[in-house]
Amino acid sequence: MMRAWILPLLLVVCGALVAATLAVRGFAGAAVPLLVLFVLLAGLHSPLAFPRSIGAAETQRRSALDGRPVVHWRAGCPYCLRLRIRLGRDAGRLHWVDIWRDPSGAAAVRAANDGNETVPTVMVAGRPHTNPDPVWVREQLAPRPRT
Template identity: 55%
Template sequence: MRRWIAPAVIALTGAVLAAVADSVTALVVCLLGAVLVSPLVFPFPLTDAMARDRSAKDGRAIIYWRPGCPFCLRLRFALLGRRAHWVDIWRDPGAAAAVRAVADGNETVPTVILAGAAYVNPDPRWLRGALAY
């Protein structure tokens, strides 16, 4: 429930701005912002250990991301309908360490683990095809 607070505040701010300033644009921009920060775009993040366990069982890719990353957002939209395990590197130090281990010491996201191989900032179209199971 807590994850919906920020989107709700953004949407309410847009509604207030629209009412006070008579601006539909403000409402549309705020509603778009609310959707982008909502759990609709990024599901509840798993820990690195949870994602590795689940991936070992179901074979799905692990995608390391962080909030505010435009490349992660682009990848998320490109993968709509594709299932993967999303791990927020800012919430899990183990996930950040896993990314640094495969990205030359950097926390470059998105980083994808697919079938045991690591891909740093992969092309969304390529990954979409690779995840078409």
């Protein structure tokens, strides 16, 4: 669980050190925006930028009931962040599993990716799709006509 917060914490600490150095040297006007930038980057790379994660078993159960895709992700992954940002509000309609918090989710990703923890891995109808295009993922949320 702590592993997900290492990069955001490093960003905040580094930003604080750089900002403090600038402030001590008399560049307080540059220190504040720089610190804000580092804090924003830390927020984007933290678990807070993603919808609440639930366990892999629960997401499989929910996906079987409502047919929505399951996204396996981890904090600090630029491709996961890209998917999350591009999905916008639609991200809340997906089921999210943080593989660093859920060992069974990590195992599912390794099984789908030849032993690698490559994320984002999106499960649609039980089939894995590694690093799919966000437009394609959004299309999977569209209601399907009943036949």
